[in-house]
Amino acid sequence: MSRTKIAELLRTEPTGTEVLVKGWVKAFRNNQFIALNDGSCAANIQVVVDHENTDPALLDRIKFGAAIGARGALIESQGKGQKVEIKASEIIIYGDCNPEEYPLQPKKQTLEYLREIAHLRFRTNTFGAVFRVRHALAYAIHKFFNDRGFYYLHTPVITASDAEGAGEMFRVTTLDLDKLPRTEGGEIDFDQDFFRRPTNLTVSGQLEAELGAMALGEVYTFGPTFRAENSNTTRHLAEFWMIEPEVAFNDLVDNMDLAEDMLRYVIGYALEHCADDLKILEERLVEEEKSKPQDQRSEMALTDKLRFVIDNRFERLTYTEAIDILKNSNPNKKGKFQFPVEGWGTDLQSEHERYLVEKHFKKPVILTNYPAAIKAFYMRQDEPKEGVPGPTVSAMDILFPGIGEIVGGSQREERLERLVQRMRDMHIPEAELYWYLDTRRFGSCPHAGFGLGFERLVLFVTGMTNIRDVIAFPRYPGNAEF
Ligand code: 4AD
Ligand code: MG
Numbered sequence: 101m102s103r104t105k106i107a108e109l110l111r112t113e114p115t116g117t118e119v120l121v122k123g124w125v126k127a128f129r130n131n132q133f134i135a136l137n138d139g140s141c142a143a144n145i146q147v148v149v150d151h152e153n154t155d156p157a158l159l160d161r162i163k164f165g166a167a168i169g170a171r172g173a174l175i176e177s178q179g180k181g182q183k184v185e186i187k188a189s190e191i192i193i194y195g196d197c198n199p200e201e202y203p204l205q206p207k208k209q210t211l212e213y214l215r216e217i218a219h220l221r222f223r224t225n226t227f228g229a230v231f232r233v234r235h236a237l238a239y240a241i242h243k244f245f246n247d248r249g250f251y252y253l254h255t256p257v258i259t260a261s262d263a264e265g266a267g268e269m270f271r272v273t274t275l276d277l278d279k280l281p282r283t284e285g286g287e288i289d290f291d292q293d294f295f296r297r298p299t300n301l302t303v304s305g306q307l308e309a310e311l312g313a314m315a316l317g318e319v320y321t322f323g324p325t326f327r328a329e330n331s332n333t334t335r336h337l338a339e340f341w342m343i344e345p346e347v348a349f350n351d352l353v354d355n356m357d358l359a360e361d362m363l364r365y366v367i368g369y370a371l372e373h374c375a376d377d378l379k380i381l382e383e384r385l386v387e388e389e390k391s392k393p394q395d396q397r398s399e400m401a402l403t404d405k406l407r408f409v410i411d412n413r414f415e416r417l418t419y420t421e422a423i424d425i426l427k428n429s430n431p432n433k434k435g436k437f438q439f440p441v442e443g444w445g446t447d448l449q450s451e452h453e454r455y456l457v458e459k460h461f462k463k464p465v466i467l468t469n470y471p472a473a474i475k476a477f478y479m480r481q482d483e484p485k486e487g488v489p490g491p492t493v494s495a496m497d498i499l500f501p502g503i504g505e506i507v508g509g510s511q512r513e514e515r516l517e518r519l520v521q522r523m524r525d526m527h528i529p530e531a532e533l534y535w536y537l538d539t540r541r542f543g544s545c546p547h548a549g550f551g552l553g554f555e556r557l558v559l560f561v562t563g564m565t566n567i568r569d570v571i572a573f574p575r576y577p578g579n580a581e582f
Contacts, residue, residue, distance in 0.1 A: 107140035114176040122169040142376040146185040165197035229377035240369035253319040255305030269300035301326035313346040320345040339575040346549035355548035385563040402563040414464040479510040509550020516540040
């Protein structure tokens with residue numbers, strides 16, 4: 101007899117047919133009622149043990165966390181809260197779980213503690229919900245792009261380029277760090293390294309995605325990316341997953357429309373397919389926020405917030421317009437910003453982004469046309485515009501409530517001369533990126549794309565508050581456990 105998953109059993113009518121379930125014990129009440137979970141859904145199934153006909157030694161081994169199987173009739177539940185239950189005729193113990201030693205306990209444990217035992221935290225209701233929602237979002241992203249005729253492109257994880265030009269890279273080498281080979285001039289001899297050149301883990305698949313888009317038209321990547329930035333925050337990881345669509349013939353407006361459609365679609369998908377898990381996460385958030393002062397609690401329940409994002413167009417404005425709003429804002433005038441907004445040209449801090457999204461517009465915001473000086477070399481240079489103090493690029497950042505930047509993208513500079521000039525100005529090695537420049541030499545065309553930080557999306561949809569709690573095994577400064 102093969103096992104049936106609990107998600108399926110809970111949808112089945114109680115006909116008395118014999119079924120087999122396998123899972124982990126969540127609770128065992130009155131030496132009779134087992135709440136069993138197998139990960140297929142948030143809910144448990146109730147297994148009723150016939151304790152008169154079951155060996156007491158076996159009953160003793162039904163402990164919180166133990167892996168067991170139960171065979172018996174699927175009947176209408178006598179108790180409240182569930183439609184069906186299993187009247188067990190046989191219990192099988194697969195793996196015992198000693199409650200004296202088990203790091204998980206059947207009570208509330210802090211997220212900080214659970215992070216230390218991330219190898220076991222999947223077993224909690226909260227993390228079960230988080231990882232089911234994470235899966236649904238990943239699937240929805242593939243479905244969104246596939247339904248629109250995009251091709252999924254696998255860009256390399258090991259690369260010799262720094263796509264963002266920010267230098268925050270993890271080196272990849274097989275050289276013996278204890279005795280690095282040196283050239284006659286005393287430099288590290290990369291000729292002896294595996295790839296015969298310095299290489300690193302990718303910070304973005306964008307440059308390669310652009311190459312694909314120049315023939316396949318519409319592509320996207322969805323893979324791990326790595327940043328050695330020393331940001332010990334609740335929004336940054338050293339290893340995170342990024343979705344990067346790249347579309348030939350798209351301009352900045354098309355790019356914003358695509359990003360907005362995608363976010364709406366995937367959030368809607370989660371609302372439709374993860375209702376039970378989102379309910380658990382919504383209740384968790386309410387509990388967490390009870391310890392906060394009233395004015396710092398969310399104004400909306402989690403699922404209301406998700407619905408709000410789907411139902412309202414994002415606010416679109418330029419960086420220059422945003423600076424004006426921020427300069428004249430109350431917190432700026434009253435000296436409440438840690439970084440006062442003085443003038444045009446500086447990067448926005450997360451407190452500024454959050455003011456715009458959470459206080460001023462009260463909805464997601466797309467900021468465009470940032471100063472060229474604070475953006476990457478590949479972004480398309482705008483024509484000078486009256487009222488805009490300096491050169492700008494066709495960049496767009498999408499800012500979300502509670503998250504800040506969730507998407508970063510741009511129309512790309514497709515004009516060879518202007519791109520080369522900008523690379524020179526920014527000391528980006530032209531010779532190494534000859535292949536990137538070739539797309540501008542041969543059949544260049546306007547195109548645009550963006551990067552969605554997957555964990556930031558999962559953070560938003562699950563209502564979790566620390567990015568380390570939405571990826572199975574987070575990598576951050578000082579931590580590469582598991
Ligand atoms: O804004 P970023 O750096 O843009 C790029 O990498 C472009 N190549 C994307 C493109 O146009 N194809 O990163 C894109 C997004 C950010 O908006 C953020 O959501 C996420 O990636 N992100 C991070 N997420 C977690 N931890 C980090 N350290 C992150 N850095 C960026
Ligand atoms: Mg960015």
